Structure formats: C-alpha cells, structure tokens
Amino acid sequence: MQWASAGERICSYMLEDHTGNWGLDLNQWDWVPGVGVIALLEYGRPEGREAVRSKLLQWVERNGSKAASARVINAMAPFAVYPDLYRETGEEALRDAVVRTADWMIGEAPRTREGAFEHTVTENVSFPEQVWADTVFMAVLFLARAARLTGSEAYAREAVHQVDLHLRLLQDEATGVLFHGWNSGEGSHMSAARWTRANAWIAAAVPMIHKELAGLASLTDESLGRYRRLMRALAGYQRPGGLWTTVLDRPDFYEETSGSAGIACGMLLGIRAGLLEPELRTAADRALPAVLDRVAENGEVRGVSGGTPVMESVEAYGRIPCHPTLYGQGLALMLVAAAEEAERERR
Numbered sequence: 001m002q003w004a005s006a007g008e009r010i011c012s013y014m015l016e017d018h019t020g021n022w023g024l025d026l027n028q029w030d031w032v033p034g035v036g037v038i039a040l041l042e043y044g045r046p047e048g049r050e051a052v053r054s055k056l057l058q059w060v061e062r063n064g065s066k067a068a069s070a071r072v073i074n075a076m077a078p079f080a081v082y083p084d085l086y087r088e089t090g091e092e093a094l095r096d097a098v099v100r101t102a103d104w105m106i107g108e109a110p111r112t113r114e115g116a117f118e119h120t121v122t123e124n125v126s127f128p129e130q131v132w133a134d135t136v137f138m139a140v141l142f143l144a145r146a147a148r149l150t151g152s153e154a155y156a157r158e159a160v161h162q163v164d165l166h167l168r169l170l171q172d173e174a175t176g177v178l179f180h181g182w183n184s185g186e187g188s189h190m191s192a193a194r195w196t197r198a199n200a201w202i203a204a205a206v207p208m209i210h211k212e213l214a215g216l217a218s219l220t221d222e223s224l225g226r227y228r229r230l231m232r233a234l235a236g237y238q239r240p241g242g243l244w245t246t247v248l249d250r251p252d253f254y255e256e257t258s259g260s261a262g263i264a265c266g267m268l269l270g271i272r273a274g275l276l277e278p279e280l281r282t283a284a285d286r287a288l289p290a291v292l293d294r295v296a297e298n299g300e301v302r303g304v305s306g307g308t309p310v311m312e313s314v315e316a317y318g319r320i321p322c323h324p325t326l327y328g329q330g331l332a333l334m335l336v337a338a339a340e341e342a343e344r345e346r347r
Contacts, residue, residue: 006292007336011043013299014329015055023306023325026059029066030122031138032307032326034077038141039330041081042337053088056081064097072120073109076101076139083149095149102146105139106158112184116165119181125309129185132310133178133198136166137205144212156217159209163219166202167226176233177248178202181310193314194248197305199234200262202227204334207269224275231276234263235283242290246305246317253318257303261291261331268338272345281342288339291332304328 014036018024026033037056044052060082067078079101086094110118112129117139119132140162147155169182172194179189180198206227210219219227237248239255244263246256264287270276271284294303304327305320 003288003292003336003339006295007043007333007340009297009299010295010301010329010333010336011040011052011299014040014326014333023323024329026326027063029063029070029075029078031074031077031134033063034075034080034138035330036326037078037081039333039337041084043333045337046340053085057085057089060085060094067097067101070122071104072122073105073117073135073139074119074121076105076142077137080142080145083145086149098146098149102143102150102152102155105143106154109139114165114169114184115161116169116184117162127181127309129183130190130310131166131169131182131184133166133170133180133195134201136163136209137201140166141205141208141212144209147216148212151216153216156213159213160217160219160223163206163209163223167223167230170198170202171226171230175249176229177237178230180308190310191313191316193311193317195308195317196244196246196248196256196259197262197308198259199230199248200259200266200331203231203234203266204262204269204331205266207266207273207275210273210275227270228276231267231270231280235267235280238283238286242286242288246320247314250314250318254322255303256305256322257291257294257301258305258325258328258331260287261301261328261335264288264291265331265335265338268335268342272338272342284339288335291335295332299329300324301328301332 026036082094082098112118116131117135119127119130119135140159143155144159170178177194178199180193180195183190243255243260245253247253264284267280267284303322304325305322308320311317
C-alpha cells in the first residue's frame with residue numbers, strides 16, 4: 001500500500017533533529033510537539049512498532065520537566081500520551097502527572113462565561129473569553145484519556161460538557177461546519193472564518209474522545225447530531241482533487257494539507273466508531289492519495305499552513321504562508337494510521 005512507505009517516511013522525518021525550528025522541533029513542550037507525539041502514539045500502536053513507542057518514552061524523559069512552565073490549555077496536548085505510556089511502563093510519575101493536570105483543568109483552568117475552557121496559549125498574548133475549536137484536540141482529548149485511566153466520572157463529565165459547549169458555540173447553523181472561534185464577551189464568531197484546520201481538530205478528536213469515554217460516559221445526543229451534521233457538510237466542501245481549501249467556503253484559496261488530513265482521518269475514525277455513515281468513506285478515500293502526494297521523498301509534509309490564531313478577516317487566512325510543521329506531519333501520520341487500521345479490519 002502507498003501509505004505504508006509514506007507513514008515510515010513521515011515518522012522518520014518527525015524524529016530527526018530539528019532543533020531551533022519552531023514548526024518541527026519535537027523537543028519542546030507545547031501544542032505543536034503535542035500533536036506530533038499524539039500522532040506518533042497512534043502510528044506506533046500496532047505490533048512491530050515498539051521502537052516508535054520507545055521514542056515516546058525517551059521524549060517524556062527529555063521534555064516532561066518543561067510542562068510546569070506551560071500551564072495553559074493549548075499546551076495540554078502532550079499529556080494525551082501519558083495514559084498509554086503509564087499502562088506500558090507502570091511508572092507512577094506518569095499517572096501522577098495525569099491526575100495533577102486533569103485536576104488543574106477542571107478546577108483552575110480559565111473558562112468563558114459559558115463554562116468552556118478559554119483558549120490560553122504559551123505565547124505572550126491572551127484571548128480573553130475566546131473559545132477555539134483547537135481546544136477539543138489539545139485539551140479535551142487528554143481529559144477523556146485521563147478519565148479512562150483513572151475511572152474518574154468527574155473528568156468524563158467535563159470532557160462531555162466541553163464537547164457539547166464547543167460544538168454548540170462554534171457550529172454554523174446555516175452550513176453545519178464550524179467557525180474557528182467564538183468570543184463570549186462580544187457574542188460573535190469574530191472574523192467568522194470557516195477555517196479548515198479548526199474543523200479538522202474536532203473532526204479527528206470527537207471519535208477519539210468517544211472511544212476513551214466508553215463505559216464511563218456518553219457524548220450527548222446533541223453533540224453526536226452536531227458532529228454527524230458537521231462531517232456530512234465537510235464532505236460537500238471537498239475539492240475535486242480530494243483536498244479542502246484552507247477556508248472551506250473559499251475555493252479561490254489554496255488547498256491545505258493538514259486540515260485535509262485531519263478531516264479525512266476523522267471520517268475514518270468516525271465510521272469505525274459507528275458515529276458516521278459508511279458512505280463518507282468515499283470522501284476519505286479521495287483525500288488519502290491527495291495528502292500522500294504532498295509527502296516529499298524525505299518525509300516532509302508540504303502545503304501546511306503556519307500557526308493561525310483567529311485572524312482579523314477571512315481574507316487574512318488566505319495569506320498565511322505554508323511551511324513544514326509537526327502538526328502537519330502529525331495529522332498526515334494519523335490519517336495513515338487510520339487508513340491502516342481500516343484496511344486491517346477489512347481483511
């Protein structure tokens with residue numbers, strides 16, 4: 001299969017030394033390497049990839065101490081690998097970090113007036129009363145995994161509540177897709193951009209969260225209905241070549257790889273979880289080769305838009321430059337992992 005070679009190349013490129021490169025330096029503690037390690041965990045699950053999981057343990061040994069200086073919602077992402085690593089090693093320090101961090105999230109993390117996690121970041125900038133789609137992948141996924149590890153109903157309830165709030169506040173009732181952000185103080189979606197990668201974060205995260213909460217809590221009927229509507233609507237924005245443009249409803253903007261990979265991954269994961277109609281597999285199957293066509297021979301994933309806050313206008317999203325990043329590598333690698341799993345189940 002084409003994706004087998006691509007996955008190996010993507011993974012190898014991520015694990016190279018990219019010290020000093022903001023987009024590719026794995027040895028930091030923030031959302032960018034966080035997406036990278038989450039993807040490495042997903043790719044490293046099958047038998048025969050123990051070396052990838054070993055690299056994750058080494059990563060925690062090198063970088064875990066950096067977490068204390070990054071106590072913000074957007075930097076919760078790396079903790080999402082801790083529960084699996086604890087199960088593999090039995091190292092109590094990993095479990096302690098999970099509990100300590102989850103307790104901070106539900107007890108101290110800043111919230112908007114609706115109760116959603118405020119999107120706080122490590123950079124010297126604040127977004128008061130703002131809700132971003134990114135948070136569901138960066139923080140709520142970890143909280144669901146913490147619930148599964150500990151059996152905590154409080155963690156599980158909060159994860160369900162946050163999915164509810166984010167889908168309710170961000171979904172465009174007219175189209176079914178998501179806006180990038182919501183400003184609770186202004187009561188607006190700010191630039192009202194239907195940004196593709198924002199949709200991808202939630203597309204991929206919801207079935208992962210659903211899986212982790214099994215036996216502890218269930219996503220609400222409202223959330224599941226909103227998620228199904230979102231994914232059906234996203235299929236309608238797919239471009240003829242299999243990708244999505246960087247803003248969904250702007251076909252004149254460039255086609256963007258990371259958001260496309262995340263949406264297709266979410267489709268495969270959602271179908272596997274029984275959350276989505278099997279017919280969406282057609283859209284995912286069209287996206288997979290289009291994403292892989294953007295993987296260079298050295299494993300670099302190209303066509304990935306740079307870090308993107310909620311921009312001042314829709315037009316500004318079309319001017320974000322592209323460069324390689326760990327979240328671009330990661331979302332492409334997660335798509336490969338989801339495609340591999342789907343293929344194993346078909347055999």
